[in-house]
Amino acid sequence: MELFHDTEPSQKQQADQLEESWTAVDPGCPVPSTRDLLEAANVVRKHYRIKVSGPEPPPPLRSWSELTAVAISTQPLAMADAASAAVDAAGGSHHRHGNSKTAQRSGGADGSESTGLAHASPAGPKPVQVLLSRLQQQGYAHPTPIQRQAVPALLASRELLAVAPTGSGKTLAFLVPILVRLRQLKSAGDWPAWPKAVVLSPTHELSAQQARTLNLLLPGSGLRACLLNKATATGNDLSKVDILLANPLRLATMVANRQLDLSGVRFLVLDEADKLFELGFVEQIDGVLAGCSHRDVVRALFSATLPDKVENLARTVLKQPLRVIVGAKNTAVHAVSQRLLYVGQEAGKLLALRQLLAEGLKPPVLVFVASKERAAALHRELLYDGVHVDSISAALSPTACAAAVDNFRSGKTWVLIATDLLGRGMDFVGINTVVNYDFPNSPMDYIHRIGRTGRANKTGCAITFYVEGDAPLLRPIANLIKEANGEVPDWMLRLKKLRTKDRKRPALSPEVVSGANTNTKPVNKGRKKLKRTLATVNANERRQSDT
Ligand SMILES: Nc1ncnc2c1ncn2[C@@H]1O[C@H](COP(=O)(O)OP(=O)(O)OP(=O)(O)O)[C@@H](O)[C@H]1O
16 A cells, blocks of 8 residues: 555656646647656657666656756746746746746747746846757757756756766766756856866866867856866866866865865766776765765766676665666677687787788777887887877876877877777767777776767777787677677687686786787687687686685
């Protein structure tokens, strides 16, 4: 019986919300039944492969034009009343909005003037409409699946664990609701000093990229954003900043030194959340989470990968989060054709890369290596070959990193050699091929690295070199390729599953060519030896588990 009481009102609430936002799109349409509405939401989710769990998930967006209605229907009442009062004070007429269905239904088919934020925001010209037109101008005609579900969820102030494939538009999935809600808060006069939204990312390059995306959407919003770096941390008046894009270390240090007050933050986004929950970041994240002490703060975690262990940890800091998964969790993007290439010895990698380039790898090509030393060494080798190449790693200054990224974006550089610094989040237009020159350290790193291609509905290709020393990690990567309909030999899939601690591989030399031995054996000749090594790994494993 109790269960009945628990579930019944929540379904009703969910249906009301659906009705409010969906009927607003077409005021003349008959109001569908509760069941129809819930079914309709599920049809949309099923179509876009959106899985959602957690209490009362809001319906997904069917189109961007629903944004206005959703923004109003999810607007906290106090905020709506403040905005109405402001309209009254200004002598304007308005419909009652906030959570009122009547107000929603008075909107035009495109979320038009009568329900637009013009009423909620006397200070500005329909900011949601402005945002919508900016999205259109950028070519974002329809929301991507993660945007469809995450945007209304964040607008409904739901804490969020969101997992969607690489290149599927997660950045806008959190930036759009932040822009909408902050604008509403500003109109309602609820505007404390200090940042109201913080987006944390593991690398400065990723934060800089988010800042670029945000700058395209900010004009007309009346909001200010800031990318936190050495200069802005000391030179800027951060109390005038609404949205702060930052890395954990700098932000946590400023919070600890009381240089920055995060108590007014209403949105805290952790992008590449699983990385941020790794050792090395977690202490800083703790400091930031503690600093964001506003009672209405909404925290959201986004990534393309979310291992169970990290998810369990993440859940301890979220309040009744919604869990939104697009597609299958922890899988490589299917738009990338993937292959593993056995290159014999370590020195065979350079030969293989030269072969691929000579055969005409289509630029732009992103090549991942294991360390900054190896990035520099491979850079030298390819420069010598006359390739338009550059490299980027933690060894470079932020300015040099930014220049390398810009040159690659603009097409001046055809081949960019990178460490895992660029493995996550970076969005380069039209990368055709990713080469994993050095084998990735984990299946998660593999998913992120190859996800630099095949983005936003484009296709791409990923080639992963492997040598004997990579045997311990071969099986999980082969499985990912198989899951994405790639071809891998059966023997790889039959390799014994190793525990994480047994997945260690020999350290790589800083040089990309070991010693003077550049005359490598031709590729493919060492397969038998590799199989023997793998058989030994498996036999050792068996022996250990028998004892
Ligand atoms: N609604 C949309 N319509 C068309 N393109 C979009 C849309 N939203 C985002 N994009 C584009 O898709 C690309 C990938 O977006 P984004 O970088 O946000 O992906 P992501 O999911 O964060 O990827 P990753 O997991 O690698 O960080 C970008 O070039 C972006 O401009």
